[in-house]
Amino acid sequence: MGERMMDTEGQVIMPFYLLCDVSGSMVPDMRDLNNGISELHQALLSEPIINDLVMLSIITFNHTAQTVVPLAAPENITLPQLTASGGTEYGPALREFHQKFQADRARLKGEGKRVYRPCVYFLTDGEPNNKNYLKDFTSLITKEHNEAYPYVCAFGFRDATAATLQTVAYPNFGEQNKRGRYFIAKQSAKITELLTSMVGVLAQSILQSGHSAQAGAPVVAMPQPQAVSGMVGSFV
Known part of the structure; x- marks a missing residue:
């Protein structure tokens, strides 16, 4: 199986999970x-050649979490209108992602698919109310405790700090040039422009990954540190 963790049946599927902070401080955004x-x-739909190769899920979180877009091919996704409330x-x-990916992986394998290692994009505008998440991260996300550990790329703005994002962007995926990445907003950046830039980078990352699978050599194309306008990016 190797470090890339790809199941060994039929067509490859590259799963991407977008974890979005929808706490009360996100209301204006x-x-x-x-x-x-x-x-x-729309960017994913514009390239139908990868529709059968990449799947996207969206999980929202505040003081709880829910899957608002179950993992599916872009053409089978219906987007909800997200709203914000609650704490952070x-x-x-992390628990919602872990539970859903385990179920998604089993379902796809049951359909004869090869499931590539998942990629998590974590988007937040603030600090968590406590550090209890570190226990969940260690037990559910890290490769020491999870054979199917994900690639992680974290994005933070407003009150989010680099020190906290580093704990979410896993530091060692066991592959060269596949360390975790985190992006923190520059003080001068406008949030509207940041979100536009982030979304463009996510689309590029997913599309490039899909094209690698289409070419027969799948690899998650993680965003480079200089990729997001208005943000400073770093490897963990």
């Missing part, structure tokens, strides 16, 4: 976030 997610979806906790999002 929800229109931009909804528009950005719609643009991401990371643990529920």
Whole structure:
């Protein structure tokens, strides 16, 4: 199986999970976030050649978490209108992702698919109310405890800090040039422009990954540190 963790049946599927903070502090940004997610979806639909190779799921979180878009091919996705409320906790999002990916992986394998290692994009505008998420991260996400550990790329703005994002972007995926990445907003950046830039980078990452699978050599194309305008990116 190797470090890339790809199941060994038929057609390859590359799963991507977008974990979006929808706590109360995100209220002024929800229109931009909804528009950005719609643009991401349209970008994926614009390249039908990868429709059978990549799948996307969206999980929202505040003090709880829920899957609002189950993992599916772009053409089979219906986007909800996201709203914001509540506090900020990371643990529920990590637990929701882990539970859903385990079920998604079993379902896809049952359909004869080869499931590539998942990729998580984690988007937040603030610090969690406590550090309880670290226990969930260690037990559910890290490769020491999870054979199917995901690639992680974290994006933070407003009150999010680099120190916290580093704990979410897993530092060692066991492959050269596949360390975790995190992006933190520059103080001068406008949130509307940040979200637009982030969405463009996510679309590029997913599309490039899909094209690699279409070419027969699948690899997750993680965003480079300089990729997001208005943000400073770093490897963990």
